[in-house]
Amino acid sequence: MRTGPNGFPGLSILGLVMLGFGFCALASAPAPAAEKDLTQKGEVIVREHCGRCHAVGLTGSSPNEEAPPFRTLSSKYPIDSLAESLAEGIMSGHPDMPVFVFTPHDVDAIIRYMQSIQEEPGAGPDEPEAGGPAEQQG
């Protein structure tokens, strides 16, 4: 009987495989609950950071008349394209609007939320969410 550093190659391969499965499960199977969480997180973020100028909900007009209500953004361009601007520091060209830099996860959340409130049909691949977020103006 010999034992050596490679005595049990099977064990480490199994370990790697299990690790791989773990990552796959994380990456490719977002639970519906998590999706909802993300949308809600997005809502919280935009209410907090954008709500003082933009209408962030399904109704209402923007506190700052110049700022487009978020639910109308998709009529101008695909919501997805916002992701880049958000990640890079959004719209520094608009003097009234502060520059925001968000983490990719936050960006995801914001995009998710934006998509959930768009008025225009065909705003994105998302199917309309049952019920939608409760209407609140803030």
Ligand code: HEC
């Ligand atoms: C201090 C006020 C203010 C805040 C806070 C603010 N915005 Fe704006 N935003 C504006 C104004 C004003 C405009 C319109 C500027 C223009 O059209 O020249 C605008 C325009 C936009 C546009 C449209 C740009 C375009 O080219 O049509 C987007 C998208 C946007 N804002 C996203 C956001 C997001 C996301 C947040 C929060 C993270 C945010 N804004 C926070 C004032 C604000």
